[in-house]
Amino acid sequence: MTDTRTPALEARDLTLAYEHAVVFEHLDLTIERGSVTTFVGSNGSGKSTLLKALARLLAPRAGSVLLDGEPLHGQSTRAIARRLAILPQKPLTPSATSVRDLVSRGRHPHQSLLRPWTTTDAAAVEAALAATGIAELADRDAASLSGGQLQRAWIALVLAQETPVVLLDEPTTFLDLSHQLDVLRLVRSMNAERGTTIVMxxxxxxxxxxxxxxLVVLGQGRVLADGTPWHVLTPGVLREAFALDAMVIPDPATGTPLVVPHEPALRSI
Ligand SMILES: Nc1ncnc2c1ncn2[C@@H]1O[C@H](COP(=O)(O)OP(=O)(O)OP(=O)(O)O)[C@@H](O)[C@H]1O
Ligand SMILES: [Mg+2]
Structure with missing residues (x-):
């Protein structure tokens, strides 16, 4: 049993790079168990790169990532997939696969020759289809879904995987506002009910x-700000991270920070 004080994820002195570009150097980051953390930052600031490294989809050039206190390198992909699920920014949808079969892939890490498909697996898949509101689409070819429906099918796959750690790269892209809220509420209830550690x-x-x-604000190859939403979302940080001139006011519905961009006078073109 993992010590509950051990962080769910830990990046130690991480250098992440592609062939010709270094994205982060000497990055340290700790993700506490049972927390909901969100990476924000401008396009190209390295959010997906860092998320991929936390899931071992990208090997670090230097440093290491620890899951439950154990280095990711040296662990089998199956062992990782039983504890950590990731929804990448651009998942590749397999052809000629029903939505139910796509979601069922979330159960693969739990299966083996000695433990074939069980009623527990089937129940997890049906529950995930229902929770994401796509039960009626279960028999459709996944490739035939709309962008938002497909996005929810991928979220259902991650949900069915029932891992203690879940990483979601832009899970609300393609969704209308109502479905964005549905997904984010679902994420919060996974966290509240199952204690799932979420990084999105x-x-x-x-x-x-x-x-x-x-919130962890990424930019200029480093962590620009890190802390509670009110601590992080200041006009100064917004200017530095997004070159955005904005005020931050309490959201009338929740009291959390609401970012309201200023509007410069209209220029003629
Ligand atoms: N496969 C790759 N090969 C080379 N460079 C890459 C690759 N993937 C990303 N990069 C570069 O690494 C940097 C960080 O990219 P990343 O995708 O992590 O940004 P991001 O913050 O997720 O951006 P977005 O908001 O647009 O999704 C960018 O400069 C990008 O061009
Ligand atoms: Mg990205």
């Missing part, structure tokens, strides 16, 4: 503030 990437700063315990 979001672009909508006000929604990120509403649904996260902690």
């Amino acid at each position: 990437v979001l672009h909508d700063l006000s929604l990120a503030a509403r649904f996260s315990d902690r």
Whole structure:
């Protein structure tokens, strides 16, 4: 049993790079168990890169990532997938696969020759289809879904995987506002009911503030700000991270920070 004081995830002295570009150097980050953390930052600031490294989809050039206190390298992919699920920014949808079969892939890490498909697996899949509101689409070909429906099917896969740690890269892209709220409420209830540790990437700063315990602002190859939404979302940080001139006021519905951009006078073009 993992010591509950051990962080769910820990990045130690991480250097992340692609062939010709270093994205982060000497990055340290700790994700506490049972927390909801959101990475924000401008396009290209490294949010997806960091998330991929936390799931071992990208090997660090230097440093290490620890899951439940154990280095990710040296662990089997199956062992990791039983404890950590990731929804990438651009998942590849397999062809000729029903929505139910796609969601069922979330159960693969739990199966083996000695433990074939069980009623527990089937129940997890049906519960995930229902929770994401796509039960009636279960028999459709996944490739035939709309962008938002497909996004919810991928979220259902992650939900069915029933891992203690879940990483979601822009889970609300393609969704209308009502479905964005559904997904973020679902994320919060996974956290509240199952104690799931969540790390996600979001672009909508006000929604990120509403649904996260902690925001990590990435930019200029480092962590620009890190803390509670009110601590992080200041006009100064918004200017530095997004070159955005904005005021931050309490959201009338929740009291969390609401980012309201200023509007410069209209220029003629
Ligand atoms: N496969 C790759 N090969 C080379 N460079 C890459 C690759 N993936 C990302 N990069 C570069 O690494 C940097 C960080 O990219 P990343 O995708 O992590 O940004 P992001 O913060 O997720 O952006 P977005 O908000 O647009 O999704 C960018 O400069 C990007 O061009
Ligand atoms: Mg990205």
